[in-house]
Amino acid sequence: MESWLAIVVGFMYAAGFFMLLRRSLMKVIIGLSIFTHGANLLLFTAGNVTRVGDGVQLPIVPHGAAALTGAYADPLPQALVLTAIVISFGIQAFALVLVRRAYQAVGSDDLDRMTSTDTEEGALLHELPRRRGSVRGFLPWRRTRAA
Template identity: 50%
Template sequence: METLMAILIGGLFASGIYLMLRRSIVKLAIGLVLLSQSANLTIFTVAGLTRGNPPLVPEGESMPLVPYADPLPQALVLTAIVIGFGVLAFTLVLVKRVYQTVGTDDMDEMRSTDGFKD
């Protein structure tokens, strides 16, 4: 299972980066989404994919029954998904505004502020 997940995560990272290297800003936004999702999956996988008991302490015990699924990575991923969602919403609005103002979706035409030419 870990191997499969590793291949999936690698594939997602690769496609995210490929999309970001394209010149269209819409693809840039999609690439960013893929990137943040693959980071989420990384957390999820690295912490260990366990099929086990829920992390609840049964009556009379002081620890959950082993093996139990670690709840912390899930909390982390959940937080990261929510943050990613907010940031994505902003990015989409920004992409739309950039397209309306600059009149193109080509990154190569947006170099007036780079400061490498006068």
């Protein structure tokens, strides 16, 4: 079981890195998400995958008992994976919004065209236009109320 999981993890890392190296931003984000989930699966695998049938208990103290006796599964990696999934959910939601905004601003999702941070010399890159409502989206995810 573990060797299968290890192979899957390796495959996900490979696929994730391949996608990360693409020029299209959307593919990069998909690659990131595959990569992150590979890491989650690795975390899961790292916690010794066991099955209840093999004489291992659930890591829950039964009613009336004070502590667990005998072998039990390691609950920690699952808690870690859960936390990591929640975090990556939040960040990927934000990343998608950001990609969308960038697509609207640049007119393309090609990373090779996103060079204004390096090429626009002498401009104040954060200065907002004077007219209200002319910047689409103020918070990266919020539309400006047009005046």
